[in-house]
Structure formats: C-alpha cells, structure tokens
Amino acid sequence: MAKEIILGIDLGTTNSVVSYLQADGTVKVIPNPEGTMTTPSVVAFKASGEEIVGNAAKRQAVTNPDTVSSIKRKMGSAEKVHINATKKDYTPQEISAKILAYMKKYAEENLGQKVQKAVITVPAYFNDAQRQATKDAGQIAGLDVVRIINEPTAAALAYGLDKGKSEKILVYDLGGGTFDVSILDIGDGTFEVISTAGDNQLGGDDWDKVVADWIKAQIKIEYGLDINDKMAQQRFLDAAEKAKIELSSSLQTTISLPFIAMGANGPVNFETTLSRAKFQDMTKHLLARTEEPVRRALADAKLSPNELNQVLLIGGSIRMPAVQELVKKLTGKTPNLSVNPDEAVSIGAAIQGGVVSGEIKDVVLLDVTPLTLGIETLGGVLTPLITRNTTIPTTKSQIFSTAQDNQPAVDIMVYQGERPMAHDNKLLGHFQLTGIKPARRGEPRIEVTFSIDVNGIVKVSAKDLDTQKEQEITITGSNGLSKEDIDRMVKEAEENAEADNKRKEEVEIKNKAEQYINSIDQALQEKGDSIDAAQKEQTQKLRDELKTALDNNDIETLKTRLGELEKAAEMMAQTQTGKGAQAGSTSDVHQEGHETADDVVDADSTMKN
Amino acid sequence: MSQKKNENDKIAKLNADLEHWKNEYYRAYADMQNLRKQVEKEHREAIRYRAVGFIENLLPILDGFHMALQAEVKSEEMKNFLIGFEFIYRNLLSVLENEGVSEISPKVGDEFDPSTMQALETIYDENAKPNKILKVNAKGYKLHERLIRPSIVVVSTNKKDEPKKEENNSPEMDA
Numbered sequence: 001m002a003k004e005i006i007l008g009i010d011l012g013t014t015n016s017v018v019s020y021l022q023a024d025g026t027v028k029v030i031p032n033p034e035g036t037m038t039t040p041s042v043v044a045f046k047a048s049g050e051e052i053v054g055n056a057a058k059r060q061a062v063t064n065p066d067t068v069s070s071i072k073r074k075m076g077s078a079e080k081v082h083i084n085a086t087k088k089d090y091t092p093q094e095i096s097a098k099i100l101a102y103m104k105k106y107a108e109e110n111l112g113q114k115v116q117k118a119v120i121t122v123p124a125y126f127n128d129a130q131r132q133a134t135k136d137a138g139q140i141a142g143l144d145v146v147r148i149i150n151e152p153t154a155a156a157l158a159y160g161l162d163k164g165k166s167e168k169i170l171v172y173d174l175g176g177g178t179f180d181v182s183i184l185d186i187g188d189g190t191f192e193v194i195s196t197a198g199d200n201q202l203g204g205d206d207w208d209k210v211v212a213d214w215i216k217a218q219i220k221i222e223y224g225l226d227i228n229d230k231m232a233q234q235r236f237l238d239a240a241e242k243a244k245i246e247l248s249s250s251l252q253t254t255i256s257l258p259f260i261a262m263g264a265n266g267p268v269n270f271e272t273t274l275s276r277a278k279f280q281d282m283t284k285h286l287l288a289r290t291e292e293p294v295r296r297a298l299a300d301a302k303l304s305p306n307e308l309n310q311v312l313l314i315g316g317s318i319r320m321p322a323v324q325e326l327v328k329k330l331t332g333k334t335p336n337l338s339v340n341p342d343e344a345v346s347i348g349a350a351i352q353g354g355v356v357s358g359e360i361k362d363v364v365l366l367d368v369t370p371l372t373l374g375i376e377t378l379g380g381v382l383t384p385l386i387t388r389n390t391t392i393p394t395t396k397s398q399i400f401s402t403a404q405d406n407q408p409a410v411d412i413m414v415y416q417g418e419r420p421m422a423h424d425n426k427l428l429g430h431f432q433l434t435g436i437k438p439a440r441r442g443e444p445r446i447e448v449t450f451s452i453d454v455n456g457i458v459k460v461s462a463k464d465l466d467t468q469k470e471q472e473i474t475i476t477g478s479n480g481l482s483k484e485d486i487d488r489m490v491k492e493a494e495e496n497a498e499a500d501n502k503r504k505e506e507v508e509i510k511n512k513a514e515q516y517i518n519s520i521d522q523a524l525q526e527k528g529d530s531i532d533a534a535q536k537e538q539t540q541k542l543r544d545e546l547k548t549a550l551d552n553n554d555i556e557t558l559k560t561r562l563g564e565l566e567k568a569a570e571m572m573a574q575t576q577t578g579k580g581a582q583a584g585s586t587s588d589v590h591q592e593g594h595e596t597a598d599d600v601v602d603a604d605s606t607m608k609n
Numbered sequence: 610m611s612q613k614k615n616e617n618d619k620i621a622k623l624n625a626d627l628e629h630w631k632n633e634y635y636r637a638y639a640d641m642q643n644l645r646k647q648v649e650k651e652h653r654e655a656i657r658y659r660a661v662g663f664i665e666n667l668l669p670i671l672d673g674f675h676m677a678l679q680a681e682v683k684s685e686e687m688k689n690f691l692i693g694f695e696f697i698y699r700n701l702l703s704v705l706e707n708e709g710v711s712e713i714s715p716k717v718g719d720e721f722d723p724s725t726m727q728a729l730e731t732i733y734d735e736n737a738k739p740n741k742i743l744k745v746n747a748k749g750y751k752l753h754e755r756l757i758r759p760s761i762v763v764v765s766t767n768k769k770d771e772p773k774k775e776e777n778n779s780p781e782m783d784a
Binding site for chain 1: 640723724759
C-alpha cells in the first residue's frame, strides 16, 4: 500500500508549482506534461466546451477572448468572469479550481497514484475571504485542502527555519509579475507574519520590456528603422530575456538578431553587446521600486535591519546580481540562496503537508557510516568493503583469495578509516580463517562479508567457499569514535591523499609484478616445452628484469616492463589449453580479476604458522 | 490466574510488535521498489531528453538559416551561395532528426492548435473562417513527444471584439 501523498501547491499569479514530500523526507517538484516545473496560471474556454490550462492556454491567449490569466488578483472578490463560449459566469475560485485540477491530474499521472489532499500557499496579506476562496478552489478541484499557509512561511520551511530557534526573517519575493516583502517572527515551530509590503505590478517581465525597448531604439539609431511588427517585438522580448539571464552569470552578453527586418539594401542584421553595468543602469528605476517596500516592512515591524537574523530571496528574478546586492545593502545581511527560488514556496507547502500528516515525525532517520570499513590485503593495502557515508543497516561481500601457494590460513584484519594503506587507519579487530585446502595462490575463494546492523554493530565473516568453513567476529567499538576523531581522520586522509595514493600505487604495481612473475613461472614450468624457444627466451628475459626491478624497489622500471610482460603473459595463457581459463584469470588485469585474484588477503603472518 | 493473564498480555504485546515491525519491514521494501521504479523512469526520461537545453540553444540558429533562405536574390552567384547554405541547413536538420527532433511546420489554412503553436496575433476578417493559420512566423520543434518550442503563427478571427491583452506571451517565459 502506497503512503498517502499530500501535494504542496504554490498557486501563483503568473505561474504555479506543485511538489510532494518523498518517503525519505526530501521534496520533489513534479514536472508538467511539457516537462517544465512551473505551469502558467492561465485558463481558456472554447466554444466546443473544451477547457485548456497552462502552457497551451497561454499560447492561444491572443486568439481567444475567453482566456483568463492572473485570476489570483481577484480571489476573494465577488467579481465574476463572464465566458462567452459557455455563456456562463465563473467565480475566481472556479477558475483557480481549473488550474488546481490540471495540476492534480498531472501530479497523479506522474506519481502513478490518486491524490486527495493538498497544502496551498497564499500571499501573507490575503484576508480571510481570500483564504477561504483559495480553500474553496481546492475543494472544487477535488482536493481536500488540509492547510492554507503563507508564501513567506512556506519559503522559511523550505529553508528549514523551523528548528526551534527564535528568529526574525525577511522574505524578499520578486516573481514574474508581483513583488512581496514579508517579515516573519519564527519561534518554537510557530510562524508569525509581523508585516508585509509589496508592489503587485512589478516583476521580472518588466526588466525584459526595458531591454526589448532598448534594442528597438538601438536599431532605430543604427538603421533609421522603426520596427513595429509583432514578430519582431516578440524576438526583441525573447532576446531581452536571454540577455537578462546571461547577465546574471557573465559581465557582458551579445544580442544577435539576424534578419530582423528588410531594409533598402536587403536584410537588416542587428548585433550588439550589452554589459551588466549598462543593463543595471537602464533598469535601476525598476530595482528602486523594491526599496521602499523593504523599508516599509521593516518600519511596520518596528525592526532595524540589524535585528534581522536571516534574509531569504525567492522568485526567479532574484537571480539578478543587482537584486542580491540591493538586498544586502538594505539589510546588511548576505541573503540565503540555497533553495531554488522558483520552487521554494511549493517545497515549503509540501513540507507543511508532511507535518500535517505526521510523516515528518515518522521519517526514519537512518545513520550513515562515518568512516570507511575494510580489510588489509596484499602489501598492506586497505581494501574498502563499506565506504564512508553508506546508509546503515547494510551488508557488503567481496571474494578474496590467498597470496601464496598452499597457504593454509588467512588473517582478516578489519580497519576503519580513509587512508589507502591499512596501517594508517584504526584496527578494529582481527581473526583467522584456517583449514584452507592446499592450492595455488589465487585459487581458493574466500568470501568476506561486512554487515552493520541498525545499532551500528559490525559483524565481519570470512567463508571458504570450497569447504564452507566460516569464521566471524563482532565489533562493537566501531562507533566509539568521537566526532572530533572522525573529523580528524577524514582530514588526515585528505592531507595525505597524494603521498598515500603514491604509496598505494607502488604497492599495487609490486603486487601485480609479483603476480605476473608467478604466473609466468607457472606457465613456463607446465607448458614450457610447447612454447617455441625464441618466445620462451624473450619471456624469461622480461621476467628476470621484472624480478630484478622488484628486488631493487625500482618502480619506474616495473611500470614499463609490466606493460610488455602483460602482453607476453596473455600469449602464454592463450597457448595453454587445459589451464587456459585459470591462467587467464590470474593474468587478467580487468575489474573482475581485480576482485578475485589481485586483491589477495595478506597472508604473511599466517604463513609462519 | 494473574500470572497467566500477564503472560497473555505479553504475548499479545509481542504479537502486536511483531505485526508492527513486519509491516514496517514490508513497507520499507515496497518504498524501495517504488523508488527504484520512479528513479528508473526518471532516468530513462533524463536520457531521452538530455539534449533539450542544447537543442533550445540551437533553435535561434535554425531560425537564422530559415530566414536567410527565404530571401529573394537576383544574382546567380548569390543564388549558388544560398543553395550551399540550404544544403548545410538540411544537413543540420537531419542531424537533429537523428537525435529525435521533429519540426512543427504548420501550413497556411491549417487549424490553429495551441498544443504545438503560439498565436502571435489575430487578424480580423468578417468573412474568414476563424481559428485558421494566416502566416507562419517561426517553425516549432519537438524532441520526441515533448514540445521544445511552439511554432509561432498569425491566426484568423471573424469576431470584432478585441481579445484580452496578455501581460506577456513569450513562450520562453515558462522556462
């Protein structure tokens, strides 16, 4: 049975967003059928009785007088919208319901389950009638509106600002068509709106219009042409918006409009650069219009800017650097920008939905392993079994083998830490698996399993897959490390990363070299007669050079010789018939071989037994 | 008696506990399976539509080619240049087609369809059939089933009353 989902809906003036709380406590925004996260709050009616909502409704708006947009501005009023196509009057809540029903439908399609409940957001300044109308709209759409919450409160929730601390925050919301400022007093899970201010005729679209007009004026200066056709206007607006977006990340952008018109000498191709400074200069009057509401909201709340604990910026237009600078100048605070500004309100509504349903409380907070757990393998290398930040409980297995011929036992040394060489980490415990049948190195298959239960208790077992003999150890002290210890160990690993990796690489090269020498020796011994003399001699020579380099700890020579030897070993393996597969696996340098033959359990001490 | 009762209570409690944890256990599994299905679905979609942003950025370039090729030229030399550009344009289109991009190029006289077209303006003619395309200003494009950009068209109307003015009709604004 799937859990009940409560949608979080940001029912906006120009655009709306819907999201939901996932089982793991994170929020996901649901894309509409066209693949975008925001849906235009536009509804259209056709004579055929068909209703169109969202992007398609917006696209046909100029052809259809029965297209309704910005209905949010009329919520709570008695004013009705007359629709010619259906010869009916609709209340604002009925129109809003069409938007909500459309979002409910695509959310259900996306989630693959029915949805009945929602939390819907409203501006902080909405009065009771407006809130009730919003609730009614939900009901008409077939949604049980479990809560109506304020947009700035939702933003604060999205930023996780409900964790008991008492704070005063300012929310600056500059959307596509409206601007709102709110000041909230948060304390012990309660949110109180102390003041609100704004300008409901100011939004990001105004910035585009200024740039579009500037482009048009530039063309007039350059070509003496007054371009007024609708298509060109549309292209100016598109180019303006693109420039605006680019100037949020670069200091200069190129506006390029080929074939913008036909002049006396053929096509007119317009291109110009626009700097961020110039853009900010031509739009500064718009930015200035947001200053007064911020000051007013602070004055109404009887707060000075330095009494604010946090400043949140939401709405797509706050991506403009000039907006962020202004807010910083007005409040003296570096604004928090970590949540997607288009989605923050809807995300907060979904979180509120989780609080209402009790799901937030129910979220099982699973621990993660603070440090990597692994065993020591040939050459003192730490082979990780469970890597850092793995969510527990968890179980991981890997197959290892012996390092020497006829090795009777293996020592399993369990370490915790981030350093590649085992001895630089913390030894948690060790045990021995004995009774391994005499076999060539690399042949026995020993499965090592690490298991961490929900209480953080680590069990490590080793099983000889040939004899089914098993041995295990339980480690209880692995979580005894303090936060400081863990941080120190992670830091040390980072600091020593370069040197450690070099050491590890050297060991790996040496291990590999040793392995090749063994495998060549074996092949020469068994099948030496069937190999032609020249090839045999050449291989023998390479093998001896490798051995000398290995004895002299000459890593560079080892590296170069290994490449040559790899080829030779491959050829030898191919000439082997009966043992073909076996030799192939020991000389294999690919991942699979790496996990079986190459990662050989350290066996030096066991050999002395 | 009371000992028996205590034991029964204990058994009942243990049974309830067992039931509770069994439920939680299955739920965790079910959650994981559902999550995996959802992630797989999203992963497929993400791969299928990975090029959306890139293709969006290419559209103005396609438009440029399209507009250039509409030009009427008189000199033979220019004509030959245009033929060459036409080839380049078509090659570019076929590369995009192979990626799953399809053109939306409605014809004059077709019915206006808001699911793939953006109406730029309407032109009034008392005798005209309404809601027909009078002019195609820009082609639209789809990637697989998803609309990347609507075709921009001029639409006929036979009603005198002025359509309501929209604050903004730019199709790019939703992005």
